[in-house]
Amino acid sequence: xxxxxxxxxxxxxxxxxxxxxxxxxxxxxxxxxxxxxxxxxxxxxxxxxxxxxxxxxxxxxxxxxxxxxxxxxxxxxxxxxxxxxxxxxxxxxxxxxxxxxxxxxxxxxxxxxxxxxxxxxxxxxxxxxxxxxxxxxxxxxxxxxxxxxxxxxxxxxxxxxxxxxxxxxxxxxxxxxxxxxxxxxxxxxxxxxxxxxxxxxxxxxxxxxxxxxxxxxxxxxxxxxxxxxxxxxxxx
Numbered sequence: 001x002x003x004x005x006x007x008x009x010x011x012x013x014x015x016x017x018x019x020x021x022x023x024x025x026x027x028x029x030x031x032x033x034x035x036x037x038x039x040x041x042x043x044x045x046x047x048x049x050x051x052x053x054x055x056x057x058x059x060x061x062x063x064x065x066x067x068x069x070x071x072x073x074x075x076x077x078x079x080x081x082x083x084x085x086x087x088x089x090x091x092x093x094x095x096x097x098x099x100x101x102x103x104x105x106x107x108x109x110x111x112x113x114x115x116x117x118x119x120x121x122x123x124x125x126x127x128x129x130x131x132x133x134x135x136x137x138x139x140x141x142x143x144x145x146x147x148x149x150x151x152x153x154x155x156x157x158x159x160x161x162x163x164x165x166x167x168x169x170x171x172x173x174x175x176x177x178x179x180x181x182x183x184x185x186x187x188x189x190x191x192x193x194x195x196x197x198x199x200x201x202x203x204x205x206x207x208x209x210x211x212x213x214x215x216x217x218x219x220x221x222x223x224x225x226x227x228x229x230x231x232x233x234x235x236x
Contacts, residue, residue: 010101011099011100013032014095015095015098016071016094017029017094018092022157024078025076026088030074030100036102037066037067038062038072041062041127041131042106043102043103044072044101045101046059047098049099062103063127063130065134075123075129077122108230110131110134115196117199118201118202119186119201119202119203119204119205121206121209122150122209123205124210125146127204129146129157141166145167146168147191148169149209150172172185187216191216195220200227204229204231206231210231
């Protein structure tokens with residue numbers, strides 16, 4: 001962070017692009033005035049301030065791989081009663097400027113130096129995608145395996161990029177015809193197939209998903225002290 005602003009300071013970020021991921025999720029690319037290197041797994045806080053001074057802020061995980069640039073991606077799910085997510089989805093367009101603070105976080109991060117098992121449910125795949133992108137950029141994708149759990153094909157984030165030899169998609173309600181696995185909940189077999197010796201596990205999703213997935217990871221032999229969990233709440 002020596003060349004950029006402090007992660008505790010608010011900065012003005014310009015929206016470079018907006019891309020649809022699913023019917024209810026969009027990826028916003030932001031550019032800061034100065035380089036702001038992040039680590040895979042970190043997040044930014046986005047703050048909106050009304051003319052009367054009222055403000056609302058929400059934390060969103062970084063989806064892009066770490067680099068030394070001033071650009072980063074945040075993928076945001078739209079919640080109908082959310083103050084921030086609805087504004088981002090319904091109002092924000094390229095060229096707009098927003099207040100952000102970050103990058104934040106030092107525990108749920110992966111620097112590409114140890115084997116990793118990544119298990120994400122729904123929008124919980126966002127910080128894990130940053131890790132997968134980081135591994136691919138480093139040429140270390142052989143030490144990373146990502147298991148993404150989604151309800152149906154239309155719910156899969158990064159559908160044009162996530163699939164690959166390092167990833168497994170588990171469809172819980174509706175599987176596409178091309179899937180060799182029938183629709184159903186995540187199992188210990190899904191985890192065991194993706195697990196590499198000595199891997200550190202990163203589990204991210206709703207509280208319910210995180211608890212169930214963590215239990216499966218432990219059942220597959222990963223020590224509790226090698227499991228890092230991040231729970232997403234329904235805030236918008």
